[in-house]
Amino acid sequence: MRRYPIGLVALLVLAIVSPASAATKPVTITKAGFVPADITVAVGDVVTWTNSDTVVHQVAFDKLACNLTIQPAQQGSCTFGESGTFNYRDPSQKGNFRGTVQVTAPAVTLSLAASRSIAVYGSGVTLSGKLSSGAAGEPVAVLAQPFGQTAQQQVGSTVTSTGGAWSLVVKPTVQAVYQARSRSVSSGSVTVRVRPRVTLSRVGLTFSTRVSAARSLAGRYVFFQRRTALGQWVSLKRVTLRATSAQTVAAASFRFTLPRGTSRVRILLPQAQAGGGYLAGISPV
CATH class of the missing domain: 2.60.40 (Immunoglobulin-like)
Structure with missing residues (x-):
């Protein structure tokens, strides 16, 4: 069985599971410590440590199952899948070999789709979507801006169910642009045309x-x-x-x-x- 250095194994495994769209934030390990020592990333992002020193360094987290041993001129990475504050250190060194990764929660989004884009006058159209937080019981208001009008008007309301999903049936009488809102979060808009x-x-x-x-x-x-x-x-x-x-x-x-x-x-x-x-x-x- 072929063996790899521990730091390299961590890098290989984490590279496989990290999302393709995730951002990668660099940290350099110097003789004086981690640069920068404190870094802020979003959920799903990857932090990569590069050892520019001439000795082996470790990255050990207090509450994250990602501990690295990095050889000189090598790298190691950790993916952060949840929000929170994650402190780490190099237990083999003294001084400024401590750091913090602050992981911010993703912004809550609200989606909106229509069951069809063209409706016959008086027929029902199902508007549906999902609150990205997955929370149930959250209020959702549906607004419409009918053709020729300059302002939106509320045409219905509902609450999210398990997983943050929601749906509402509307009966457009003229072409209208619909939008959904949940507290301070607004969805994109969809247009339903009418015959x-x-x-x-x-x-x-x-x-x-x-x-x-x-x-x-x-x-x-x-x-x-x-x-x-x-x-x-x-x-x-x-x-x-x-x-x-x-x-x-x-x-x-x-x-x-x-x-x-x-x-x-x-x-x-x-x-x-x-x-x-x-x-x-x-x-x-």
Whole structure:
């Protein structure tokens, strides 16, 4: 079995387990002591000691399972996986051969994702994320900035569960930018775009369509379309929507005779007719 110096073994093992994204902070061992003697790092960082003296030195921690014996002109490293203050010394030397590694806790972050980026008016979208601290029971507020608005408004709240996970269902009525907050921590933002809800029904030769959105689309027009054998949608009729008793619903009825056989038809509300904050609306086929 091949043998390695103790200091080299520590270096090899710790290099394997250290995260690829971790920072490495250097400390030089001189005849006078550790330079710098005190160092601050983040959780996951690596500290590497380089022995520039002509004698063997040790790095012995009081409460860390990483003790190094480093030959002259060699190095040894320790990875710090938790926050705290870690004192170390060289027990083979006297004088200033003492040092401290202060490990700071990582900043708490809050993530946010949407189950889909496009929703139909009134349908549910699940917003979810995770608090990096993993704490359960932490409050999470969900804020939205609807299209055309300059300020955010709270649209819901929840608390984190085991592991810091959270989720909340929202029902966007117009395009909105969402953000989550937990105490002083804010997430990034996600945008959910919205299509007006368009339906199409038929009784005999009479077709009826209803278009729902946050504002009335009465006076706007839609296209009655049929799909060709080549898969293209061809407009057969333009229909103007009228107001209904429901302020958010516009509707229209019209007669049309389709050719014999099976036809795939739909209603298309162009984006220009839907207006700002909406995508084009399409009825189910």
